[in-house]
Amino acid sequence: MGKILLQSVFHNNAECDILISGTTFSSVGKHLSPQDREGAEIIDCKGMAIFPAFYNAHTHAAMTLMRGYADDKPLFEWLNNYVWPLEAKLNADDIEIGSRLAVLEMIRTGTVFFADMYWHRERTMKVVEEMGIRAAIGVTISDKLTSPEGLEENFKFLKQHTGESERIQLVVMPHSIYTVSENCFKRSVEIAQKENYLLHTHLSETQQEVADCEKDYGCSPVELMQRFETLNSHFIAAHCVHLNENEKKLFAKSGASIVVNPCSNLKLGSGLPDIAGFHTHGISVALGTDGASSNNNLDMHEEMKIAALIGQLQAHNNGNVFPKETVLSLATEAGAKAYGIHAGKIAEGYLADCILVNKNDVQFTPCHDIVSNWIYSANTNTIDSVICNGKFVMKNHHIDGEDDILKEAQQRVKQILTR
Amino acid sequence: MGKILLQSVFHNNAECDILISGTTFSSVGKHLSPQDREGAEIIDCKGMAIFPAFYNAHTHAAMTLMRGYADDKPLFEWLNNYVWPLEAKLNADDIEIGSRLAVLEMIRTGTVFFADMYWHRERTMKVVEEMGIRAAIGVTISDKLTSPEGLEENFKFLKQHTGESERIQLVVMPHSIYTVSENCFKRSVEIAQKENYLLHTHLSETQQEVADCEKDYGCSPVELMQRFETLNSHFIAAHCVHLNENEKKLFAKSGASIVVNPCSNLKLGSGLPDIAGFHTHGISVALGTDGASSNNNLDMHEEMKIAALIGQLQAHNNGNVFPKETVLSLATEAGAKAYGIHAGKIAEGYLADCILVNKNDVQFTPCHDIVSNWIYSANTNTIDSVICNGKFVMKNHHIDGEDDILKEAQQRVKQILTR
Numbered sequence: 001m002g003k004i005l006l007q008s009v010f011h012n013n014a015e016c017d018i019l020i021s022g023t024t025f026s027s028v029g030k031h032l033s034p035q036d037r038e039g040a041e042i043i044d045c046k047g048m049a050i051f052p053a054f055y056n057a058h059t060h061a062a063m064t065l066m067r068g069y070a071d072d073k074p075l076f077e078w079l080n081n082y083v084w085p086l087e088a089k090l091n092a093d094d095i096e097i098g099s100r101l102a103v104l105e106m107i108r109t110g111t112v113f114f115a116d117m118y119w120h121r122e123r124t125m126k127v128v129e130e131m132g133i134r135a136a137i138g139v140t141i142s143d144k145l146t147s148p149e150g151l152e153e154n155f156k157f158l159k160q161h162t163g164e165s166e167r168i169q170l171v172v173m174p175h176s177i178y179t180v181s182e183n184c185f186k187r188s189v190e191i192a193q194k195e196n197y198l199l200h201t202h203l204s205e206t207q208q209e210v211a212d213c214e215k216d217y218g219c220s221p222v223e224l225m226q227r228f229e230t231l232n233s234h235f236i237a238a239h240c241v242h243l244n245e246n247e248k249k250l251f252a253k254s255g256a257s258i259v260v261n262p263c264s265n266l267k268l269g270s271g272l273p274d275i276a277g278f279h280t281h282g283i284s285v286a287l288g289t290d291g292a293s294s295n296n297n298l299d300m301h302e303e304m305k306i307a308a309l310i311g312q313l314q315a316h317n318n319g320n321v322f323p324k325e326t327v328l329s330l331a332t333e334a335g336a337k338a339y340g341i342h343a344g345k346i347a348e349g350y351l352a353d354c355i356l357v358n359k360n361d362v363q364f365t366p367c368h369d370i371v372s373n374w375i376y377s378a379n380t381n382t383i384d385s386v387i388c389n390g391k392f393v394m395k396n397h398h399i400d401g402e403d404d405i406l407k408e409a410q411q412r413v414k415q416i417l418t419r
Numbered sequence: 420m421g422k423i424l425l426q427s428v429f430h431n432n433a434e435c436d437i438l439i440s441g442t443t444f445s446s447v448g449k450h451l452s453p454q455d456r457e458g459a460e461i462i463d464c465k466g467m468a469i470f471p472a473f474y475n476a477h478t479h480a481a482m483t484l485m486r487g488y489a490d491d492k493p494l495f496e497w498l499n500n501y502v503w504p505l506e507a508k509l510n511a512d513d514i515e516i517g518s519r520l521a522v523l524e525m526i527r528t529g530t531v532f533f534a535d536m537y538w539h540r541e542r543t544m545k546v547v548e549e550m551g552i553r554a555a556i557g558v559t560i561s562d563k564l565t566s567p568e569g570l571e572e573n574f575k576f577l578k579q580h581t582g583e584s585e586r587i588q589l590v591v592m593p594h595s596i597y598t599v600s601e602n603c604f605k606r607s608v609e610i611a612q613k614e615n616y617l618l619h620t621h622l623s624e625t626q627q628e629v630a631d632c633e634k635d636y637g638c639s640p641v642e643l644m645q646r647f648e649t650l651n652s653h654f655i656a657a658h659c660v661h662l663n664e665n666e667k668k669l670f671a672k673s674g675a676s677i678v679v680n681p682c683s684n685l686k687l688g689s690g691l692p693d694i695a696g697f698h699t700h701g702i703s704v705a706l707g708t709d710g711a712s713s714n715n716n717l718d719m720h721e722e723m724k725i726a727a728l729i730g731q732l733q734a735h736n737n738g739n740v741f742p743k744e745t746v747l748s749l750a751t752e753a754g755a756k757a758y759g760i761h762a763g764k765i766a767e768g769y770l771a772d773c774i775l776v777n778k779n780d781v782q783f784t785p786c787h788d789i790v791s792n793w794i795y796s797a798n799t800n801t802i803d804s805v806i807c808n809g810k811f812v813m814k815n816h817h818i819d820g821e822d823d824i825l826k827e828a829q830q831r832v833k834q835i836l837t838r
Contacts, residue, residue: 067784068791072738105781266728267795269736296795297782306725309685317688319491362524363716365486365825366832372487376686376715381800406784413785 002390004352005037009045010359011346013370018050020352023390028348043385048356049370052328052344053112053386054300055335057259058200058238058288060118062090062098064105065413066293075268083293088146089419094412096123101409102298103131107399109299109380110355112388115200115236115259115288115339117173119148125161125168132393134353136339138173138200143184145175151184155191162195167389169198169339176202177221178209189230198234198339204247205239206270222247231256236338238288240278241271248274248281257284257338262306264290275307275330276314276322286335301380304331308375324371352390357382421809423771424456428464429778430765432789437469439771442585442809447767462804467775468789471747471763472531472805473719474754476678477619477657477707479537481509481517483524484832485712494687502712507565508838513831515542520828521717522550526818528718528799529774531807534619534655534678534707534758536592538567540576548584551812553772555758557592557619562603564594570603574610581614586808588617588758590655595621596640597628608649617653617758623666624658625689641666650675655757657707659697660690667693667700676703676757679749681725683709694726694749695733695741705754720799723750727794743790771809776801 006018016029019036027036070082090098095118106114113134116124121137128135139154140147149157158170172192174180180188180201192199204210204221213221222243225231233255240258243251251258260273278285287307289298308327315321333344343351359370363378386394393399425437435448438455446455489501509517514537525533532553535543540556547554558573559566568576577589591611593599599607599620611618623629623640632640641662644650652674659677662670670677679692697704706726708717727746734740752763762770778789782797805813812818 065785067787067796069787071788071791071795072742074738075736078738101781101784108781263728266732267736269732269734272732292796296791297797299782299798302721302724302798305721306728309682309725313685313688313691315688317494317686319493319497323491360825362520362527362821362825363718365520366484366829368486368488368832369490372490372715376490377486377711378716379718379721379798379800381798402781406779406781410785413787 003040004387004390005032005040005042006045006050006356007042009356010049010370018346020387020390023351025346025348025350025352028346045356047358047360048384049359049364049374050346050354050356051374052332052346053353053355053388054110054304054331055286055339055341055344056106056111056114056288056298056300057236057286057335057338058261058290059102059114059116059298060291061102061114061116061124061298062095062118063291063293064102064298065090065094065098065409065416066291067296069293071296086416089416092120092123094416095120096127097409097412099124099127100131100405102292103127103133104399104402104405105298107131107133107386107393108383109297109301110383110386111298111300112353112386112393113336113339113341113343115171117175117200121157122161125165128168129165132391133388134167134341136169136171136198136200138171140173140175141184141188142175142179143181144179151187158191158195158197171198171200171339173200176205176209177213177224186228189228192230192234198236199230200236200238202239203237204242205265207242210242220244220247222250226250236286238290239265239270239273241265241273243274248277248283251278251283252281255284257286257334259286259288259335259338260307261288261290261303262310263303264294266306268294272310274314275311279311279326280321284334284338285330286338287331288335299380300331301378304328304375307331324369324375327375328371352387354387355383356385358384422459423806423809424451424459424461425464425469425775426461428775429468429789437765439806439809442770444765444767444769444771447765464775466777466779467803468778468783468793469765469773469775470793471751471765472772472774472807473529473723473750474705474758474760474763475525475530475533475707475717475719476655476705476754476757477680477709478521478533478535478717479710480521480533480535480543480717481514481537482710482712483521483717484509484513484517484828484835485710486715488712490715505835508835511539511542513835514539515546516828516831518543518546519550519824521711522546522552523818523821523824524717526550526552526805526812527802528716528720529802529805530717530719531772531805531812532755532758532760532762534590536594536619541580544580544584544587547587551810552807553586553760555588555590555617555619557590559592559594560603560607561594561598562600563598570606577610577614577616590617590619590758592619595624595628596632596643605647608647611649611653617655618649619655619657621658622656623661624684626661629661639663639666641669645669655705657709658684658689658692660684660692662693667696667702670697670702671700674703676705676753678705678707678754678757679726680707680709680722681729682722683713687713691729693733694730698730698745699740703753703757704749705757706750707754718799719750720797723747723794726750743788743794746794747790771806773806774802775804777803
């Protein structure tokens, strides 16, 4: 069992030693015996602070290939004339290259987990396995859109590949109520429940979606989820920009999680999710970046700051409503918890996922409160190292193979555009 | 006259050569003769892109000493029990140390100009002069608050120090309509007009301010500025969160500038300035970070992305309303223009203020559109070098004296807290 000793690392406003044994934190801030230290790789963390790594609870990794593609076009022109035609050209190799680029960016910005809704999921799984982080990979269902994988093929895939990897779980992901037929959505729910999978979908992202749902089903999107019998603690909904008070209450009662994606919602003009309101309703709220094509990055730290600012506005700057510990947990522990992962905290028994940041940076100076500096002042520039599952995936700013990944992605995009 | 040749730098989606002669860009993208190149310091910019540096049109630099201080307290408790008591302890030496820390952070994040409203302005001027950037330094007037400098002393200072530095101008800054008496505000306007100074103030930041203005003066804040005869092209108002349609029209007609500070407005729960609306009304809009105590950094790039996202929401994602060129100009040219500086563009005859960014970073990959990547994907991590007035103020990530500045600020804050 590998051991890493983070020596003299800044944690909870003091220096301490933290021991990682195997995949978990085995000692945090306690005195270590010579036996505890034996065989450990000792990392001198003087000048470094430790924070939980980020959990990106909703994204479309391979869309990183479309970062900044046809920005500034009105939404439907952008989708119809640019994004969808380009997406239709993507093959499995492209998805692998796009996923690798995405995971590189995530590691560099301190993210060790992502929930991914896309196609050719076996390629994204391969990349996650290789690069050492975690993921909830979706079998994406959308019978109203053209997608390479059909419903039954997806369920076969689920059965075949579940439990294959320590760091990867499979999740049933009907794309949305407007791209999945009623029968197909119900069948997805049935399989997920029977086989004990989580279910993740886009929900109530735009006013149009809500209006169409009222028209087609005579109820709101959240009520529809209740009718489909999926509004429970195994359900994770992305966006939720347009929930009414009753829908918030239904969510709170059900134990289901919401993943907010404020950057994407702002950029696409969809509206603002009621982040502070969800929190005061007692709903479990996690954070996601959505795809890089509408963000335009996968930087969870930036997403955390923007979510925090929106939360403060909604809470009318009443610090008691949305304090910094809640903000940090949104981007870390809450995401892990939504996907059933015992991680997102620097505490004994939790999975050893963390980042080391340079606290001598100007963004951490002065240091009245290091958590406040981390959320509101710093950026991912200050991240020196990233550990996932007890192993370094970035060490002193170095990630294995970075230059090749960048070159390959750049070249592949050029080639896709000429197809 | 010093010359810098930026060789093979990426500009307007192609590689070119850019020559700086003295303080201005003398050739952009043209063929250079051996004579043009003679005596130039040649910088190999392969892999670098050039962008205009940032102009921070509203801040309180020395408040960087209060970064993250007592965050999460409700607004009035935060001001009354924490910020104001600490501010009352600050002496001239503290202001100098705080300003130096602020300018360090600005340079690292690509900012070469700031408009500063604070006290002990001679110390901030000294720091700006030493560190090589530009500033509009306020003689800050607030007869309703305790401040070390009185009205007449401020005007004497103005006369004595105007024109002393090539990179510093003095600006008349009555703090706000709620901290300055009617007589004192009118006298400030009179002096500014007579002596041809710009006038900068906080305006319409909170609903409370608007309500109090209606009560005290029987009109809105913008109407009051009109009554004080200062609503003209020499007037720059910070915040403007609560303008009605009529006030927007008055602004547009007057030629006055607005400086929006969205991070601070969100964090303090003040509301959202109508960034897209100001723009469609034809108002000149610049961008500021406000002080680090309510932001909590001076990172204009982050401020630009947040302003862009809010603008997109307000424009309902109609890219024609708030395209990326407008967003970039908000953070660069518009700020320079508001303060009468011919800068903020990479073009011949403009002042040579610019940044060089590493375009091989993951945040610039792939590169469908480099301006889009700069605004929406990258962060200030990618800035390699910063040039102000034709001279490097950061070169290959190095800023002279950085470690000492950080240590001095850290120690000084500890000492202030024990006073």
